[in-house]
Amino acid sequence: MGRKKKEAPVTPEVMETLIEKTEKHEKREKLEPPKVVYKVFPPKPPAKGGEVVIKPWGSYVVLDEGPSWKTKCITISPGQRFSEQSHKLREEVWVVVEGTGDFIFNGDVGKARSVIPGDAAFVYKGMIHRARCTSETPLVFIEIQRGECLESDIQRYADDYGRTSNS
Numbered sequence: 001m002g003r004k005k006k007e008a009p010v011t012p013e014v015m016e017t018l019i020e021k022t023e024k025h026e027k028r029e030k031l032e033p034p035k036v037v038y039k040v041f042p043p044k045p046p047a048k049g050g051e052v053v054i055k056p057w058g059s060y061v062v063l064d065e066g067p068s069w070k071t072k073c074i075t076i077s078p079g080q081r082f083s084e085q086s087h088k089l090r091e092e093v094w095v096v097v098e099g100t101g102d103f104i105f106n107g108d109v110g111k112a113r114s115v116i117p118g119d120a121a122f123v124y125k126g127m128i129h130r131a132r133c134t135s136e137t138p139l140v141f142i143e144i145q146r147g148e149c150l151e152s153d154i155q156r157y158a159d160d161y162g163r164t165s166n167s
Contacts, residue, residue, distance in 0.1 A: 056161040057082045058138065070149040074131075076101065076139040081132030084158040090147030092123040094131070101139035104130045107157070115139075128157060 052059050057080040063071040076082065076099075084107060094103065096119045102112035103121050106128050113121065114134070123129045125147065133139035156163060 065149065068147060070145040072143045074141055074143050076131060076133040078133050078136050078138060081130055081160065083156045083163065084128060084130040086126055086128045086155045087153045088125060089153045090145045090149055091125050093120060093144045094123065094141045095120045096141045098140035099133060099137050100135040101131060101133045
């Protein structure tokens with residue numbers, strides 16, 4: 001049924017060849033696995049030295065920024081709100097981390113969205129928006145800007161502090 005494999009006789013010549021091949025193999029340099037090099041980038045220092053920018057409604061700190069993005073930590077003091085405003089050159093995402101408040105979009109105070117930690121909102125280019133703190137502790141949220149992130153790109157429609165469009 002099956003064919004039997006015929007083994008070659010082990011002659012002195014065959015043994016000598018096997019020994020030579022084994023010795024050559026053992027003498028070869030053993031290859032070590034390639035070393036994996038990980039490039040570690042040092043963390044970037046906070047943009048603008050992490051300085052706190054004081055505003056009449058509270059404050060913000062620029063956490064980091066790149067050519068077409070910026071992240072800020074915004075703090076609105078109890079009972080305060082920032083300007084009803086829009087931006088032509090950027091869009092924003094807000095994520096609440098502390099306190100409670102309202103996000104108001106397109107000037108519709110009657111449809112103010114109550115927010116608590118964990119809530120998020122998207123602000124499109126040109127969308128009129130405002131945030132206010134309704135709690136006894138500050139409303140704190142992270143703002144992620146994408147686009148041309150210029151402070152001069154603020155069109156104010158209403159302001160409790162008498163500021164003009166770009167101040």
